[in-house]
Every structure is written in structure tokens, then in C-alpha cells.
Amino acid sequence: MAVPQRAEIASEQGDAVEELVGEWLTVPDVAKRTGVSARLVRQQLQERQLLALRLGERRVVHVPAAFLAEDGPVPALRGTISVLADSGLSDVEAVRWLFTPDDTLPGRPIDALRSGHKTEIRRRAQALLL
Numbered sequence: 001m002a003v004p005q006r007a008e009i010a011s012e013q014g015d016a017v018e019e020l021v022g023e024w025l026t027v028p029d030v031a032k033r034t035g036v037s038a039r040l041v042r043q044q045l046q047e048r049q050l051l052a053l054r055l056g057e058r059r060v061v062h063v064p065a066a067f068l069a070e071d072g073p074v075p076a077l078r079g080t081i082s083v084l085a086d087s088g089l090s091d092v093e094a095v096r097w098l099f100t101p102d103d104t105l106p107g108r109p110i111d112a113l114r115s116g117h118k119t120e121i122r123r124r125a126q127a128l129l130l
Helices: 017-021 027-036 038-046 078-087 091-099 109-114 119-129
Strands: 024-026 051-057 060-064
Touching: 017 051, 017 091, 024 027, 027 038, 027 060, 038 060, 051 091, 060 091, 078 091, 078 119, 091 109, 109 119
Parallel strands: none
Antiparallel strands: 024 060, 051 060
């Protein structure tokens, strides 16, 4: 199974999303951390349970580490990715939005999502469309 074609190249966006996220994992790293096969991780990427960006000179596919719970993707992430895409955000823009600190939240949207504030984060993501 090939790596998803949707993985955008972050450097083409000309932004600092790589530094904003901090910890990134390759597909094999995600598989090792969650105890599943790399094939399943690629399937999760294709099904949009996770987002990945191509980083670095070699444009290797990377997933933000904060997208993972102990046993796989953060459960509320998939629906939130869909809402962000429906709001017109590219994968790079979605990752940037999820990791940008927000003074009206306790931290970043990804932190609030991981803490169980799915409804509020999706409401804010839907508001991006307006």
C-alpha cells in the first residue's frame, strides 16, 4: 500500500508548521508507538483518522505526535479533521490551526481536543467557514 497522496509538503507552504508542532513521528514510529503495523497506520492516514505532512529535504511523511493516544489516533481527531476540511482548510492549515495557541482555550485546540472538549473545538472549526 502506497503512502497517501494527500500528505502535503509543508515547506511549499512557506510557514513554520514544523516548529509549531514540535514532535513529529514517521509512519514506522507511529506504528511502534501504538503497537500496530505500518500498513494500518497508512490506512488510518488514508481514512483521515490522522493527518500527515511531508517534511524535510527528503519529504518524508510525518504525523504530529500529539495526534496519538496510547493505542492509536486521538478518538475525536477524525471528525475534527473532517470539519476543518469542510471549512476549506488544507492539511497544512488544519495542522497549523490545531497547534496554534489560543488565549480563549487552555492552550491549543489539539490540547483541548485531547482533554475531551470535542464539541467546543468542532464548533470553532465550523466557525472558520463563516
